[in-house]
Amino acid sequence: MASVPTTEFIRIAEQTEGDNTTDDPRFRAPLVTGGKNFAAVTETVANIAERPAPPQAWYVAMGVSLALLGLLGAMVGYLILTGVGVWGNNQPVGWAFGIVNFVFWVGIGHAGTLISAILYLFRQNWRTGINRLAEAMTIFAVICAALFPGIHVGRPWLAYWLFPIPDQMNLWPQFRSPLMWDVFAVGTYATVSLLFWYVGMVPDIATFRDRSKSKIKQVVYGIFALGWNGSSRHWHRYERAYLLLAAIATPLVLSVHSTVSFDMAVSQIPGWHTTVFPPYFVAGAIYGGFAMVIFLVVPARELFGLKDIITKRHMDNMAKITMATSMMVGYSYMTEFFIAGYSGDRNEAFTFHNRALGPYCWSWCVMFFCNVVAPQVLWSKKCRMNMWIMWVVGICGNVGMWFERFEIIPESLTRDFLPSSWHAYWPTWVDLCTLAGSFGLFMTLFLLFCRYLPTVAMAEVKTMLPEAHAHGAHSADEKRTDYRPDEHHDPDTDAPRFANR
Amino acid sequence: MTQEWYEQPFVFPKWANFLLPGIVLAVVGGLFYVPTVVGLGASPKTTAVGYEPVQPVPYSHALHAGKLGIDCRYCHTTVEKANFASLPPTETCMNCHTNIRTESQALAPVRESWATGKPVEWIQVHNLPQYVYFSHQAHVNHGVGCIECHGRIDQMERVYQVKPLSMGWCLGCHRDPGPHLRPKTVAVTDMNWTPPADPTDAENLAEQLLKDYSIHDKAYMQSCSTCHR
């Protein structure tokens, strides 16, 4: 009886040519295709780092990214040496590209923790294929985000005053300001994401350590592997810690973008002063985050031959989440308009009227199309299965979310209460180059990650394999499409897990 | 599996087990050590206190203000009517030195200045940032003695800075002015006056003086606009 499910599974795999997206209740859909076993999974993933040279495309991408990174450096230098005046910001519009980019990147940074934390709590096993990539993306996006609040202030060399450091002036930060909340929220988020990412990576780094032939690699990986030796006791506490991190990170990930949204929601400006912002921003962030994951994963699985680990099923699920969140975002847009009209507040009503029909309606249209209309194609499975379409939708998501922030931040500021102080906002070339440069920073980091670190959580993926658990007690699992071995009870002693006998 | 799995693996030496804990300790220690050092080094207590430039004329406050007991206001005439204490014009020096020590080498620059009309260029000792608007008349007329900021000038051969004159230091007094005040009957320039030894007396006196001079309350005293514009 032991062999039956295995052959069954292989047959399905062959029949559907690796399409594991069927939800046939009779069979469990594998999350790893191509009949890979433990060694094969290790090979596939480790190969990326072990192969002598990465694919051509990697070098091309790296070249472009480094160029952009250089541009970023130049722009930031120019900005700091000259003054914020080199940007397009003006009297009513105190915040523009700087903060737009900040919110945009923070938003991107949400998918990672969401996937590794929330999906973990929801027992969405398919996360294992992509969580590492997503977490890495989170870290890098947060790094990009953290750059902007620092450089957008008038005197960046004094930005450290936002931290409660004792000084000879006896002065402290003013904690009623949402900007202080940001400092703490983003700081915490960066730290926790980093820990989450690294902790998850330790066993896999150990794998790299044990496979590497060159001494340097052995030493470097060896140090970062912390001497991991796969002891069951270690695994036990490790999984606990991971679960706790997930439990902690889940409210955190929701709080971060809520806090960022407070920057606007707590203020008085019509178009900013909106109670729907926290959930609206979080939905937007998740949407944007997944868009970015898709945007990165599609080429990654092509380039590094991860198709069997980041399978069609993964893409399918991501597509569904993207579409769901995009509709939440769309709903939030509607709500804003309704409330603006319903409130009877002249200023509020005008702001939204102006947003859709005013001088910046073009950017509103871009936003609405990219965030609400474009993802609707994902209703069709054909589109979800077509990686090109997926990729384009991913790009739309990023563009759309950037413009959403543009709509909210500078656009609202251009026209507030007194018509006398209304004024247009236009970015300068420095603004544009800085934005481009931030992508350079992001891509550089991401490409380095792909080349030198385990891009897939091998250990976790291995637990998804059927042979990952002792035979003799599958009966309960047969009908499950996804299953976790850790939901077994001990086959012989029917005691609950972790029971003390 | 390929051959390399049976090569002799790399193993860290035993001391490596202390490597990472060591690094962690070093980092944590540095987190406390470095800021402390920088903080102390940068604090005005280090950079400002004790600043004692050499003046063009070796004028001794110890002699004039101390031994001869000339009142500060004889030279620094404006402290009570203006926001800052002006330096005495050469004229003031010459009032006496036209007939005292007329030959002294030390006084040569003064005599020269009087002859040519070129001012003696003194080097400033007590110096505040320019966004700080300290008013001598506001303090001097409300019982704050010279000594509070300038120390025992009457004992200084050459003037040096005694107090850090940092914002934190200013706030110290502004938050609790009482102990730094002296009765109207005592001249602000009196270097020897000390508040009553008995703490309770001192307290009562402080209370009394705060009323007498109608000193503003703490909220006013430590609000930004009190010193900055």
Place this chain on the structure above:
Amino acid sequence: MKHHSAQREYWRSLEHLANTPEIQQSASAEFASYEPDGMLSMSSLTRRRFMKLMGASMALAGLSLNGCRRWPEAKLAPYTSTPPNRIPGIPEQYATMMELGGVGSPLLVTSYDGRPIKIEGNPTHPFSETVKGRSGAADAIAQASILEMYDPDRSKAVINRSGGNEIATDWDHFTSAMSSTIDSLTASPGSGLAILCEATASLTTTRLKAALAKRFPTAFYEYEALSRDNERVGIKSALGQPARQVLHLDKAAVVVLLDADPLGAHPAHVRYAGDWVKHRPNKEKETSRVYAIESAMTISGSVADCRMGVRPSRVGAILSAIAAQVGLAAAAASLTAEEEAFIKPLIADLSANSGKSLVAVGPHHPAEMHAMALAINDKIGAIGSTLTLLEEPNADRPHHFDSLADLTKKLKAKQIDTLVILGGNPAYDAPTDLDFAGALKNAKTSIHLSLYDNETSHACTWHVPRAHYLEAWGDARAWDGTVSICQPLIEPLYNGKSSDQMLAFFAGEPETESDAIVRKTFADIDDLAWRRVLNDGLVKDSGFKKVSATINSSAALPAAGGQSGYEVRFLQDSKLYDGRFATSGWLQELPDPLSKIVWDNAVLVSPRDAAGLGVGVGDMLKVTVGGASVEMPAFVLPGQPVGVIGLALGYGRTMGEHIGSDVGVNTYALRTTGAMYFTSAQVTATGAYYDLATTQDHHLFDQLGIQERQARVGEKHKSAEIIREATAAEYKRDPQLFQRNEEGGISLQLYEPPRRFNDPHAWGMAIDLSRCIGCHACVIACQAENNVPIVGRDNVLKSRQMHWIRIDRYFKGDAEDPNPEVVFQPVACQQCENAPCEEVCPVGATTHDTEGLNVMVYNRCVGTRYCSNNCPYKVRRFNYLDWHSQDPRHDKYPKPWLGLPDTQQIETVPMVERMMYNPEVTVRMRGVMEKCTFCIQRIHNTTIAKRARGEELKDGEIMTACQQSCPTQAIVFGDLNDANSKVSKWHQDKRAYSLLDADLNTKPRNRYLAKISNPNDEANG
């Protein structure tokens, strides 16, 4: 004093000029070592000035590095002997006078340690006082002249251009060079010396002219591009003798202005504005009614109760119609229906208020009209009650225009070989058909005395730097003739000579120093009285005599001009006057009261004409008059009369130095002797576009925005969210009107802030919208008081202007309305108790003090700009770049500053410019937020001094700069704890309302008093 010594002593003030020995000694003592350009070396300033000057920036260094940088070693240079009653660091004030177009405006100048830093009106002088003995108003131009004095672009050396090449030299060489000329003049008296001067009523000048004429025959000429001589001639024709009319708007219940602008463009407009407001809504008087019939949008017209825009050529017809209807024997011209409708109620009001009414005609209309206006005034009993006639100075001098034409003729005929031009810039502003610059070449020697080496200087053989009126003695007379002495505040910075010194030199007077020259004129005043005169700033009872003569009412008018096509109207610029102030950055960046344009002039066209021409704001128009034509951007100005295009004079200078050159377009190019003020013109669109920089309504004005703006501002004479107003009649009917919000309810707030900021004082401000005439004097006052920088056109286009107080100008009425209502609303920081800006600042750089001031701590600001975003009034200003060290003319791509940011100003701002900074106010560096502080430096200096002396603070003792400069006292500041203070009363006034408070519960400490206007419904149709 010998000249070279005078050159070397550069740093002086009044007592130094008194030439008393000990001052001499002290002065030379302190400054002996200085070179003229020593001002640029730090050693040339005493320690206190040095620190005060660069203080802010210097010290920001200190803080930005958290005090871990010891300031650079600093030197203290005391006086060698302190001048009498001088307390170093305590500002002193001196009365003086600035003469413009032959009329002086009385001033009081504040000086710190010998550095004049601020100009205000002289409160003891009837022509500038607003609160007797306490605050005097001065207009924007007079206040901005302080910048002109320090302007590093001023010419610093005598320049000899004879022989084609430029040779920089000095006064001594000039005088020696002139001696030969003078010899030849004395030798052959007939050999033609001519003097061309600006209009002046100076007694000294008159005296010296006489002396000069005695020495050898001299022809005197006088020219002003913007002359009031039409009025002078007209009155002469009606009266038989030239006279000057003084209006008493405070006595006039009905005022009819035919293109006259007594509140905006009259030499006495400061006084007139003060008078006018006495008859506006208040307890004592009924609100007056002002009718304006004008061919341009003027300040007076914009605050008039009934206004009609007409072609300039129609004004005459309307005037004679009025004449006829008040019963004069005048040919009743035919009027259009609209005009008829407007005139009818006007006449009714006139006849109903005889003796309490007044008719005034603009100076650019022909003499006959002024004669007729005088006749009408006579008829309606204005003369003696609402209008006084006074003698004119130099009664026999010809019309300015004739004078210049005559001079040019003589030059062309080579009858003049030596021409001395005292000030002015005829080569730039003379009528083109004269070709004055060309004619100038015929003079063998031509000398131009001028502040700047300008267009005329370049056309002359000699240029001599002129002493600024703050640098040399002189005298001038106010509009009513009261004599004032122009006291200098400082020795000439650039070795300039006053026009009197120049005349004295040619007249061979013994005195060479301006003080001696002037003192000689007033030799009959003894020294004690003289001190008194200097102190008060005027010579008592020295005004012109009244004239009483019978008015010949049989004045006929020339036939009205053409009715079809466009008529161009040349306008006196609200800031640059006739172009002579083009070099002033403050004035260039001062928004025009109505168009809000800065750093440019434009073709003002009515919305209807713009539609006709198919142009919008910024579209280039080609304006052709006769042969000449200019291409300028259009500006669509509501209220601009249909068929009339307005062209401001004074722009397009070619030698306006760094600031003034190539700003706007030179419209003098179209101005000919035949048509000095208006004429018919062809206008065509060129299809090109030019981005006009305005401080309001710039960009982004789509239909949606315009509709919303109008909706928020409200309909004509109706209240709306932002502007509360009513007609006098309505307000009488329902005094509670303004206590209710738009919906008619009383707005209450749910949240009451837990704290009242009233210890020991509660500072508050109130602004009366019925009083504000949008003259922008307060803007310059604030700029001078608070070291507010200019940013230049490029940055105004980006809306980064730094003015702490702005005057919002709204047009009410639908787009088609030819005569919209204009509302001026000055907006500075509202000092909200429940301030939105403070709670969002992460470092607590903007907080409250216990007296209710919303204070901004520059040295704590890191520049997140969050406060500005959250400020519903958008009154906060951000230093996007280091404006003080920024070049206002070209800063598209600023140069990176390598070095500590806070050293930028020290190393790039010329010391002479820093000398002008107000030492009591921190100079802000790049990257910090700033805003109105209710002039906290004035508050603190006064309260500290008062407390030190143990005195009580009286209401009105502390005045903000804007309040002090306001000619109509529209702004009131004071302590709300004092129930009897004026500001408390205004806050309690039934017209008082807080801007946006009902929506946002900001609890502003500034309240507005709703606007009350007194329109005549019939006239407004």
Place this chain on the structure above:
Amino acid sequence: MTTDLKETHDPHEETNGVESTEPMLTGLLGEFADVTGVVEAARKTRSAGYKVWDVHSPFPIHGIDAVIGIRPTILPWLVLIGGVTGASCGFLLQWFCNTFDYPILVSAKPMLSLPADVPIIFECAVLFSALTAVFGMLALNRLPLLYNPLFKSAHFRRVTNDRFFIWIDASDAKFDEKSTAEFLSSAGATGVERIED
């Protein structure tokens, strides 16, 4: 750790020091090819009465805790403490700065504006508990431990790939090199290796 081990002792406790220098036998390592094998063997080992032993695997084998008899970790309690500490620090910081040390008047707000303090209190709680979770886990696991005699075994390098091991420590009372080796192979070990230190 003590609360963590009732029945069995952690073998690494003995091996993680650097005290001994000359090579000595630390224990035996049995290699297994698949999960089923190693789980069965683990059961046998336990019933055979070994106390100081452990199972090493490339991924967490679920149920193995019960098989070996590992008791739940105290980590969650540590994290709770961390969280509470964080929250209180967050509040105290804000109270100290804005209410106690330098109360500055800010837009007529109360000196202690609790609602405004909530976000930072929350973030601090999260930060502290996350740090506790991670570093607590490492501490309880006695990691980092770069040197470990096990790493001397070439076979053991596959423990992070596709092989499973049972380690019986020499310090075990029942340990006897010969019989234990036999026991391991009888339990199905594809290979047995003696690890020296």
